[in-house]
Structures are given as C-alpha cells and as structure tokens.
Amino acid sequence: MNTDAFTQYFGEIDDPRQPAKIIYPLFDVLFLTICAVIAGAEGWEDIEDFGSAHLNWFQKKGLFPEGVPVHDTIARVISRLDPVQFQQCFIRWVQSITHRTDGELIAIDGKVLRGSYDRENRQSTIHMVSAFSSANGVVMGQLKTNAKSNEITAIPALLKLLDIKGCLISIDAMGCQTNIAKTIINQGGDYLLAVKGNQELLFKAVRTALSASIAVSTNSDKINIEQGHGRTEIREYHVLPAGDLAHQFPDWKGLKTIGVAIGYRREKSGKSSLEYRYYISSAELDSIRFGKAVRGHWGIENSLHWVLDVSMKEDACPIYRENGAEVLASIRHLALNMIRSETSRKASVRRKQKMASMSCAYLDKILVAGFTVLGKK
Structure with a gap:
C-alpha cells in the first residue's frame, strides 16, 4: 500500500x-x-x-x-x-469509510487512562469519552474530558463532531441530562439513557410507571438466557409508551418510551444477584429492540475498553507529558478500527x-x- x-x-x-x-x-x-x-x-x-x-x-x-x-x-x-485537530482528521476518516443505517446503535462511555497520571506535576489521569458503533465494532470518535469537568460536558462536545442522524445513542446514567438529550434530538438522532438517582424525580416516576408491567407474567420474547464462564444470566425486558410522563417532564425533549432491564445472575459458586436498570428513550421501542440496544451498549466495555486494556495494554502505558496520552489513545482507536477491518x-x-x-x-x-x-x- x-x-x-x-x-x-x-x-x-x-x-x-x-x-x-x-x-x-x-x-x-x-x-x-x-x-x-x-x-x-x-x-x-x-x-x-x-x-x-x-x-x-x-x-x-x-x-x-x-x-x-x-x-x-x-x-x-x-x-x-494538536489533539483536537487529530481528532477532526480521525472523524473525517471514519465518516468517509463507513455509512450510517437507520436505528444504528452508537454507545457512548468514558474510560480513564490509568497510566497517564503525571507524577512530577501531580496532575490526575486523563479521562476519554468514546463513541462506539456496536454493529460493526468501529470507534466513531473520542474526546478528552476537561480537567475540571467530567463526561457531562464532554459528551455534547463529542456528539457535535459526529454524524448521528438516524442513530440511537445509548449513554449510561452519567449522561442522563436534559441538555444531552436535546443535543441528540437536534442532530437528528434518538437517545436511550439509563436513569438512576442523579435524576431522582424522573427515576421514581419511571420505576412506578413500570411496576405494573413487571408484575405481569412475561412473554418469552422478553427474556434472554445466557450460560457460560461458570454462570447463568437471565435478562428480562419491559417497555411502555412514555404517555403522561412526557408531559410531566417536558424538559426531556422527544420522550416516547420508558423501559426496564431486569438482570438475574447466578454464579457456579451459588452466589446470585438481581438488578433493575431503568431507561428513557426518544425512540418508539418494543421489548425486542430495547433489549438488543441495552445489550449492545455494553459492547463498548467488552469490545473496546477491555480490548484496549488487555490486548493493547492501555492502562499500563506510562505516557503523560503534554498531549502524548490523548494523541496516543486516539491512535490506538485508529489502529483497532484498522485491525478489525x-x-x-x-x-x-x-x-x-x-x-x-x-x-x-x-x-x-x-x-x-x-x-x-x-x-x-
């Protein structure tokens, strides 16, 4: 070549x-x-x-x-x-050799570069927020959070760099913010946001609205069973139209669907756990598409963050001076995209x-x- x-x-x-x-x-x-x-x-x-x-x-x-x-x-x-200029080149490259499909899931999540701690100046590790296309395992872009901020400010900035028209953007509870939801809608995408205690009133309302659905016997298409690695996992999904919640919480632009993912895990040792995770979305989702999107979001952990740490030894890389850690993190993403292609x-x-x-x-x-x-x- x-x-x-x-x-x-x-x-x-x-x-x-x-x-x-x-x-x-x-x-x-x-x-x-x-x-x-x-x-x-x-x-x-x-x-x-x-x-x-x-x-x-x-x-x-x-x-x-x-x-x-x-x-x-x-x-x-x-x-x-200049990491911003490099990032713009990276995104232009990715956009030129990929194509978006309606409803494509793009997961957004953050990761700390543990080896980037500056011991001399006692500057903290840097935190990168990445956008990951779950369908084809491609990193769409990444951005470093501000030293005095967190993902809440970095996510809108990253979204504005990306072409997300027609895509479903999934973000964990940290990104469950009205301004992030508005940014996604304004750019022609839909959001799927995890809801927890940081949005207390919304969380309680969603949980109450879904309680009756959870109590009803479940159809088989709402259940996913996986066995392997010495454990059994059962996942159950329920969705409802947002209905009155859309009027009660008008700041959540385009709110159409609420959902819950119920996860039961039993280890070979006999230890078990039960977890309820609640979501809101601007897309009209049924239980099948909702379940697929929830599972797809964790692809950014398993197919990106885990690979960066285990295969590419990112956390063990002691580079921190100037823009070295940020630029090299972007180069790792570029390399991973190419390797998978x-x-x-x-x-x-x-x-x-x-x-x-x-x-x-x-x-x-x-x-x-x-x-x-x-x-x-």
Missing part, C-alpha cells in the same frame, strides 16, 4: 516544530507511530524499535531517507500534536498485531483494509 490514503486524511495536521529544525517529516513520524501501534507497540521505545526493524519497508514507501528517529524525538513530535484472517486483535509485527505483507493488508472496507457490509 502507498501512503496516499493516509495523506488524504492526516496530511494536513500542523507540525509544531520550527521548520529550520525539522529533520524527520511529521508525516513519516506519524505514519510510523500508527503502523507500530497496529503491530503492538506500547510506548515510544517500541515505536523506535519497530521502525528500525522495518526500515527497508518504510524506505520503499519513500519515508525516512535519513533513518528512523530515536524514541525521544518520536515522543517529542507526537506529544506536541482486515477479515481475511480469523484471529484475535492481539494475534493480528503479532502477525503485523512479523510480516510487512500482512501489515499492508491491514492498512489497505482500513481505507477500503472498514465498517461496510
């Missing part, structure tokens, strides 16, 4: 260095970093080592005529990039990374797939 596709989307990123002092072009360093992360690099030294081991491959693409820079140079260049080999993310580190031909396959078939059916 040549580098033209990368240039199209990431070639406009501003170089923070003084032109007279540039030895290694920004594009070369960025392309190296992305390829190295695809191949399993976890830090700056890994990126340098990957570049040195595959220098001939890079030079055949017209990169690094003077050789690969040392890891300190790589760290300095990547950490000084390559479907010629049925293998785990970690195994594909190892194959890419050993075979430049397979790395080329991942790069080509990432720009041609990502998220398409």
Whole structure:
C-alpha cells in the first residue's frame, strides 16, 4: 500500500516544530507511530524499535531517507500534536469509510487512562469519552474530558463532531441530562439513557410507571438466557409508551418510551444477584429492540475498553507529558478500527498485531483494509 490514503486524511495536521529544525517529516513520524501501534507497540521505545526493524519497508514507501528517529524525538513530535485537530482528521476518516443505517446503535462511555497520571506535576489521569458503533465494532470518535469537568460536558462536545442522524445513542446514567438529550434530538438522532438517582424525580416516576408491567407474567420474547464462564444470566425486558410522563417532564425533549432491564445472575459458586436498570428513550421501542440496544451498549466495555486494556495494554502505558496520552489513545482507536477491518484472517486483535509485527505483507493488508472496507457490509 502507498501512503496516499493516509495523506488524504492526516496530511494536513500542523507540525509544531520550527521548520529550520525539522529533520524527520511529521508525516513519516506519524505514519510510523500508527503502523507500530497496529503491530503492538506500547510506548515510544517500541515505536523506535519497530521502525528500525522495518526500515527497508518504510524506505520503499519513500519515508525516512535519513533513518528512523530515536524514541525521544518520536515522543517529542507526537506529544506536541494538536489533539483536537487529530481528532477532526480521525472523524473525517471514519465518516468517509463507513455509512450510517437507520436505528444504528452508537454507545457512548468514558474510560480513564490509568497510566497517564503525571507524577512530577501531580496532575490526575486523563479521562476519554468514546463513541462506539456496536454493529460493526468501529470507534466513531473520542474526546478528552476537561480537567475540571467530567463526561457531562464532554459528551455534547463529542456528539457535535459526529454524524448521528438516524442513530440511537445509548449513554449510561452519567449522561442522563436534559441538555444531552436535546443535543441528540437536534442532530437528528434518538437517545436511550439509563436513569438512576442523579435524576431522582424522573427515576421514581419511571420505576412506578413500570411496576405494573413487571408484575405481569412475561412473554418469552422478553427474556434472554445466557450460560457460560461458570454462570447463568437471565435478562428480562419491559417497555411502555412514555404517555403522561412526557408531559410531566417536558424538559426531556422527544420522550416516547420508558423501559426496564431486569438482570438475574447466578454464579457456579451459588452466589446470585438481581438488578433493575431503568431507561428513557426518544425512540418508539418494543421489548425486542430495547433489549438488543441495552445489550449492545455494553459492547463498548467488552469490545473496546477491555480490548484496549488487555490486548493493547492501555492502562499500563506510562505516557503523560503534554498531549502524548490523548494523541496516543486516539491512535490506538485508529489502529483497532484498522485491525478489525482486515477479515481475511480469523484471529484475535492481539494475534493480528503479532502477525503485523512479523510480516510487512500482512501489515499492508491491514492498512489497505482500513481505507477500503472498514465498517461496510
């Protein structure tokens, strides 16, 4: 694969260095970093080592005529990039190679980068909010929360960057805010928001309205049973039209449906638990679609956050200076999207990374797939 596709989307990123002092072009360093992360690099030294081991491959693409820079140079260049500009390039790339479908579920959730704690300046870890398409396992975008804020302010900012028309946006109780609901509706999407005690009056009203439905015997289409990993899980779903609640709570723009997901779990050890999770939605949902959306939301934990920590060792990455942690987090998301777009080999993310580190031909396959078939059916 040549580098033209990368240039199209990431070639406009501003170089923070003084032109007279540039030895290694920004594009070369960025392309190296992305390829190295695809191949399993976890830090700056890994990126340098990957570049040195595959220098001939890079030079055949017209990169690094003077050789690969040392890891300190790589760290300095990547950490000084503008994360907002990089994010805009990332979202433009994703939107150009995916297509939205009516009713598509996009889950939004936050994750702490535990290795980003700045010990020298005692600055806290950074918190990233990500949007994840559950249907095809694609990260749509991500944004760092403000140091003095939380997900409540970051979620609307992220939503405004995304094309969510016709999509169902699911968010946990932290994002159950009237301004977030309005933002989603105004952009042509629908919301599915978990309701807990942070919206006390709404929570009590939804719980009361659904109590009669819960007491009635359940149809089989409302129950989902799963067994595995030494436990049995039974999930039951009930939905009702919002009815009078839409008038009682007019600040919740477009409110049409309320629902409850009842989860019963029994471990092999005999330990059991029962949980009720309540939701509101601007979409007209039946129990089947509601249950599918609730289960789909947790895909962001299992298919994104878990993979970032276990396969890509994100929490163990001790990078925190300047914008390094935020930019590298976005590059991991970019790499994960590309890895999953390559479907010629049925293998785990970690195994594909190892194959890419050993075979430049397979790395080329991942790069080509990432720009041609990502998220398409």
